Amino acid sequence: MLGKTCWTAVMSGAALLVQSTLGGVALAQTFDASRIEVDKELAERVPDKVRQTGVLVGGSDNDYAPWEYLAGADGQTPEGIDIDIGNAIAARLGLKYESRTAQFTTILPALGTNYDVGMSAFSITEERKKVVNFVSYAETGNEWVIKAGNPTGFDPKNVCGRQIAVQSGSRHEEKLMEVNKGCLDGDHKEMAILPFKTQTEAVTRVATGGADATITGSATALYAAFKSNKTLETIRPVGEELNVRGLNGIAIAKKDEALTELLADTLTTLIKDGTYNAILDSWGMAAVGVEKAEINPASGH
The missing domain is CATH 3.40.190.10 (Periplasmic binding protein-like II)
Structure with a gap:
């Protein structure tokens, strides 16, 4: 049912599969x-x-x-x-x-x-x-997507100073801007917000180590972690700006x-x-x- 690899990345010299398997294993029965x-x-x-x-x-x-x-x-x-x-x-x-x-x-x-x-x-x-x-x-709801085992020590209670990948134009980007303003107002180091055209690109950046985390809708986050061969995991956001259901x-x-x-x-x-x-x-x-x-x-x- 599927036919194109969406997410692939290379990490630590080994091929890391972060994909929807387009051409073999179906995501679900349409x-x-x-x-x-x-x-x-x-x-x-x-x-x-x-x-x-x-x-x-x-x-x-x-x-x-x-x-x-x-x-x-x-x-x-x-x-x-x-x-x-x-x-x-x-x-x-x-x-x-x-x-x-x-x-x-x-x-x-x-x-x-x-x-x-x-x-x-x-x-x-x-x-x-x-x-x-x-x-x-x-x-x-929302979920953070990070590397499995949390090698960068990402803390959802304190995201100031972190590199965060996000889909450009999304509600999550708007909310991250609000959180980042709070970082600056509180004399903390600002986040490095990395915008991408698609959520796929944002997840790939996390998988390759180019960002500490990305935040997205719960369904998409859970799917990304599931398809990553246990190389990604999710964390529930903290704070009223990000830990919301809508x-x-x-x-x-x-x-x-x-x-x-x-x-x-x-x-x-x-x-x-x-x-x-x-x-x-x-x-x-x-x-x-x-x-x-x-x-x-x-x-x-």
């Missing part, structure tokens, strides 16, 4: 959406611009396993939790779902033009809600109110009939499930 029945009443509410093409187009960075990543025989087929949920929503509406790969920071500005929705494990924040709408579909949301352009309401109602039917839980179960991610889909819920941060 959920089969072909048996999902169309809800005619919901399908009638599909906006004309989407109905005309028959395709719901989503933007994803597709480099954030297990949420979304590139796989298949050519290594270019999007797969993951977000892709399965997108497929399920589209099937319920009598549509096809198309995930287009884009840099994470470019997705939200292109909603309503290049993409109908943003499906890229977006954390719902008050700042983002000012410019786009969200429909909540998962609840996750909602992930499907992003929709502010102007597309009807589509926002339709997606919330559609996801609600998938939750009620068990399809949503079946998707999460197929990825071993039942713990991130929500009981209802909400439009622009309070983010708490």
Whole structure:
């Protein structure tokens, strides 16, 4: 099911595998959406611009396993939790779902033009809600990813002065900036924040010894540690800035109110009939499930 090595690194002269095995061992069984029945009443509410093409187009960075990543025989087929949920929503509406790969920071500005929705494990924040709408579909926390055995003595209680890799434009980068300000205000050594386009690159930097740690969502962190052949491990963050749980949301352009309401109602039917839980179960991610889909819920941060 997988076809391209995402994470590889060399450490201490030996090959260190930090990868999603694209071409042999599957991450999970991709959920089969072909048996999902169309809800005619919901399908009638599909906006004309989407109905005309028959395709719901989503933007994803597709480099954030297990949420979304590139796989298949050519290594270019999007797969993951977000892709399965997108497929399920589209099937319920009598549509096809198309995930287009884009840099994470470019997705939200292109909603309503290049993409109908943003499906890229977006954390719902008050700042983002000012410019786009969200429909909540998962609840996750944060984790630090470090080398197994913690050879650098990384202490989540004191991250000042540490080299931290992070995905550029992410909520985690914003929070690290807040923590770093606290370091400076307290006359501590500032962090060296190393931004990368993708979370994969950030994890690779930790694996190769170029950073003490990276912080990311719990699902992604746990997956990275699991696939690293026990060369990486996770640590729970400390402090209100980083040790938080929050909602992930499907992003929709502010102007597309009807589509926002339709997606919330559609996801609600998938939750009620068990399809949503079946998707999460197929990825071993039942713990991130929500009981209802909400439009622009309070983010708490």
